[in-house]
Amino acid sequence: MDTYRLSPEELTWRCDPAQFEFKTTAEIPCLEGTIGQARALTAIEFGLGIPNSGYNIFVLGEPGTGRSSTIKKMLDTRASGETVPDDWCYLYDFADGAHPTHLSLPAGKGRELQKDVDALIARLSEEIPKVFESKEYEQHKNRLAAESQERHKKLFQALEEKVNEEGFILQRTVSGLVLVPTKDGHPISQQDYEELSDSERGNLEKKGAVLQEQLNEVLRRARELEKKLRAATEQMEKDVLMAAIGHLFDDLEEKFHNVEKVLAHFANCKKDLLEHIDALRPSQGPQITLPGMRANDQDSVFERYKVNLFVDNSEQKGAPVVYEANPTYFNLFGRIEHIIQMGNATTNFTMIKAGAIHRANGGYLILDCREVLINLFSYEALKRCIRNKEVKIEDMMEQYRLIATVSLKPQPIPMNCKIILIGTPLLYYLLYQLDPDFQKLFKVKADFDRMMKNTWENIQQYAQFVATHCRDEELLPFDPTGVARMVEYSARLIEDQNRFSSRFIDLADIIREASYYATTQGRTCVEKGHVDLALEAKVYRSNKMEERLQEFIEEDTLLVDTEGAVVGQVNGLSVYLMGDYSFGKPSRLTVRTYLGKGGVVNIEREAKLSGPIHDKGVLILSGFFGGRFAQDKPLSFGASLCFEQSYAGVEGDSASSTELYGLLSSLSGVPIRQGVAVTGSVNQRGQIQPIGGVNEKIEGFYAVCKAKGLTGEQGVVIPVQNRKNLMLKEEVITAVREGTFHVWAVSSVDEGIEILTGTPAGSLREDGTWPEGTVNFLVDRRLREMAENLRKFAQNKESEKNQSG
Numbered sequence: 001m002d003t004y005r006l007s008p009e010e011l012t013w014r015c016d017p018a019q020f021e022f023k024t025t026a027e028i029p030c031l032e033g034t035i036g037q038a039r040a041l042t043a044i045e046f047g048l049g050i051p052n053s054g055y056n057i058f059v060l061g062e063p064g065t066g067r068s069s070t071i072k073k074m075l076d077t078r079a080s081g082e083t084v085p086d087d088w089c090y091l092y093d094f095a096d097g098a099h100p101t102h103l104s105l106p107a108g109k110g111r112e113l114q115k116d117v118d119a120l121i122a123r124l125s126e127e128i129p130k131v132f133e134s135k136e137y138e139q140h141k142n143r144l145a146a147e148s149q150e151r152h153k154k155l156f157q158a159l160e161e162k163v164n165e166e167g168f169i170l171q172r173t174v175s176g177l178v179l180v181p182t183k184d185g186h187p188i189s190q191q192d193y194e195e196l197s198d199s200e201r202g203n204l205e206k207k208g209a210v211l212q213e214q215l216n217e218v219l220r221r222a223r224e225l226e227k228k229l230r231a232a233t234e235q236m237e238k239d240v241l242m243a244a245i246g247h248l249f250d251d252l253e254e255k256f257h258n259v260e261k262v263l264a265h266f267a268n269c270k271k272d273l274l275e276h277i278d279a280l281r282p283s284q285g286p287q288i289t290l291p292g293m294r295a296n297d298q299d300s301v302f303e304r305y306k307v308n309l310f311v312d313n314s315e316q317k318g319a320p321v322v323y324e325a326n327p328t329y330f331n332l333f334g335r336i337e338h339i340i341q342m343g344n345a346t347t348n349f350t351m352i353k354a355g356a357i358h359r360a361n362g363g364y365l366i367l368d369c370r371e372v373l374i375n376l377f378s379y380e381a382l383k384r385c386i387r388n389k390e391v392k393i394e395d396m397m398e399q400y401r402l403i404a405t406v407s408l409k410p411q412p413i414p415m416n417c418k419i420i421l422i423g424t425p426l427l428y429y430l431l432y433q434l435d436p437d438f439q440k441l442f443k444v445k446a447d448f449d450r451m452m453k454n455t456w457e458n459i460q461q462y463a464q465f466v467a468t469h470c471r472d473e474e475l476l477p478f479d480p481t482g483v484a485r486m487v488e489y490s491a492r493l494i495e496d497q498n499r500f501s502s503r504f505i506d507l508a509d510i511i512r513e514a515s516y517y518a519t520t521q522g523r524t525c526v527e528k529g530h531v532d533l534a535l536e537a538k539v540y541r542s543n544k545m546e547e548r549l550q551e552f553i554e555e556d557t558l559l560v561d562t563e564g565a566v567v568g569q570v571n572g573l574s575v576y577l578m579g580d581y582s583f584g585k586p587s588r589l590t591v592r593t594y595l596g597k598g599g600v601v602n603i604e605r606e607a608k609l610s611g612p613i614h615d616k617g618v619l620i621l622s623g624f625f626g627g628r629f630a631q632d633k634p635l636s637f638g639a640s641l642c643f644e645q646s647y648a649g650v651e652g653d654s655a656s657s658t659e660l661y662g663l664l665s666s667l668s669g670v671p672i673r674q675g676v677a678v679t680g681s682v683n684q685r686g687q688i689q690p691i692g693g694v695n696e697k698i699e700g701f702y703a704v705c706k707a708k709g710l711t712g713e714q715g716v717v718i719p720v721q722n723r724k725n726l727m728l729k730e731e732v733i734t735a736v737r738e739g740t741f742h743v744w745a746v747s748s749v750d751e752g753i754e755i756l757t758g759t760p761a762g763s764l765r766e767d768g769t770w771p772e773g774t775v776n777f778l779v780d781r782r783l784r785e786m787a788e789n790l791r792k793f794a795q796n797k798e799s800e801k802n803q804s805g
């Protein structure tokens with residue numbers, strides 16, 4: 001048994017504080033970069049560097065491993081040396097108003113253009129009313145009116161002279177000008193007209209018809225004169241207007257002479273001004289403006305000339321790095337806002353707002369994969385953007401409306417952006433398997449490991465991590481013993497003496513809490529005792545259930561023996577997972593064997609309380625017995641296995657060796673020491689295999705033995721492969737050093753059964769027999785007896801059947 005017993009030094013790994021060349025972490029530099037993630041960092045550098053389409057990055061790893069902070073830090077460093085992307089603006093679509101056009105300008109020029117155009121509109125709103133109120137305008141207008149009136153007068157004077165010569169006059173009536181015959185210079189009455197002879201009336205009618213045609217011709221020419229007057233007045237107004245405001249555009253056209261879209265926009269603005277002169281005239285009388293209404297038509301005209309500065313990179317230093325914490329569709333891809341006016345929702349191109357992907361254009365966009373997936377439309381729209389290399393602003397609810405409504409359709413903006421998704425391994429592999437587009441669009445996998453190797457370099461970087469965290473959050477510095485204890489805690493988190501944990505979020509919590517306790521004690525630095533205090537307090541906040549189970553065991557409500565020896569009864573070890581806390585406790589396993597051919601019956605399985613992995617472990621036991629004891633005889637026994645007082649599900653194969661020990665004890669009749677608990681899985685050859693939670697299991701059984709009284713004969717049997725996973729509490733190590741508790745590491749069932757029973761297991765001889773008095777000998781003898789008894793029983797049944805026949 002001493003061969004398999006572990007020494008106190010093997011039960012943990014200690015970090016030597018003497019290797020640190022500082023008095024406190026305040027003396028050492030901050031950490032540059034990320035610890036122990038060389039593979040992920042290489043992948044990120046590759047993904048950021050390759051310009052080809054589809055090489056977006058998926059950063060996967062457990063939360064707390066530094067995924068987000070690392071990628072943000074790398075991007076900030078990389079982006080600061082890259083070119084600032086262009087500004088993006090939207091301009092009014094003068095063709096139909098429904099398709100605003102985009103405009104790309106060098107960074108900062110967009111804001112300049114917007115300010116210049118706003119100033120231009122302010123000047124236009126001041127100068128245009130002055131044009132229509134100027135003397136020059138009135139003179140031109142009066143001159144054109146006088147000239148037209150003179151022509152009009154001459155037309156009617158000539159007509160009136162002709163009419164008078166023919167014995168008619170022109171009279172104005174409600175219905176217009178009419179021809180009236182005269183006699184002696186006076187209009188003929190109806191009675192006088194009727195007294196005329198037929199020839200006189202016919203002569204008058206002929207003259208009247210001719211004169212009526214001439215009148216109609218004069219009226220037509222008068223209308224043409226009025227039309228020409230309106231055209232001349234309109235052209236005059238355009239000429240006067242352009243003469244007054246044309247110079248306002250000249251400076252801007254000169255400033256942006258190399259940007260064709262801006263020049264075209266100014267040309268459209270001038271053309272539009274001339275087409276909306278009536279709306280630009282000074283308003284007559286008081287203007288009544290209701291809430292939600294535009295002030296006047298002039299404002300709506302000028303609004304078309306504005307520049308919607310969609311993305312402003314004027315203050316950007318390098319390429320943009322955008323992290324969108326709430327990636328809804330509108331937050332990602334922009335929106336078209338509306339205002340309520342007289343009960344109706346209205347919008348225009350100035351209400352087009354940018355999304356995160358627009359702001360990140362030319363740079364990098366960081367998104368949380370889970371948040372993208374749970375927000376409706378976001379994931380599919382993101383894939384379309386990457387695939388089509390453009391960002392389209394759409395109203396996604398339009399397809400769900402009963403009635404199609406007219407809305408803006410802004411011109412899509414070309415996209416040149418590297419997308420970085422951050423998520424768990426589960427999300428990555430699900431998307432890779434279920435979404436055929438995913439592997440085409442996210443070709444770079446940056447896998448953050450949850451552990452790193454135990455090396456001198458990593459230990460020194462851990463010290464720098466502690467120093468950096470203390471400086472960033474203004475915490476007390478750590479002395480070498482405090483740093484060493486933090487490194488040991490990291491190894492305990494990952495349960496490996498040769499590795500450290502990469503879950504820095506857990507370490508950061510302990511750094512804060514240890515600093516808090518050191519502060520409350522009035523210390524100037526954090527020492528090992530403060531870290532221990534923080535760890536103990538953390539456990540105390542979470543171990544209510546553990547203490548409750550411990551009380552049940554101490555009160556014998558849960559039956560666990562730690563002394564004596566019992567046939568077919570073993571103390572197995574299990575781990576309880578409580579979310580943020582896990583602990584180990586012993587569970588009594590009982591085994592009953594009997595004559596039959598039913599094999600091993602797992603009561604947990606029959607009661608549907610066991611998982612598939614546990615069921616697999618039980619089925620392996622049949623293979624072990626068949627391979628070892630059924631080469632010269634059939635197996636003729638039945639057995640039932642049961643975890644006593646277990647009322648919840650059982651999963652995992654770490655109890656399979658425990659069950660095998662119980663079967664061997666029950667069949668051999670050799671009692672098992674109840675002061676020894678067992679853990680480990682087993683294969684069909686009887687080899688013990690490693691398991692998880694070894695520290696919690698040992699500490700859990702130690703707590704029970706301590707409560708019931710340490711005898712010096714108690715301990716735990718673990719797989720030999722789990723020696724490197726031991727990071728036990730100091731209390732357990734002290735008990736092992738004092739000889740009151742033990743930990744054995746075994747590689748086979750034979751080694752374990754010898755520790756549990758004190759009886760040698762025995763090795764198979766060349767003649768196929770086992771040494772007398774060994775456990776295997778006793779098991780083999782019992783199985784032969786069972787086989788013989790079953791054969792005799794079958795013969796007797798056959799004889800009885802023949803006699804009755």
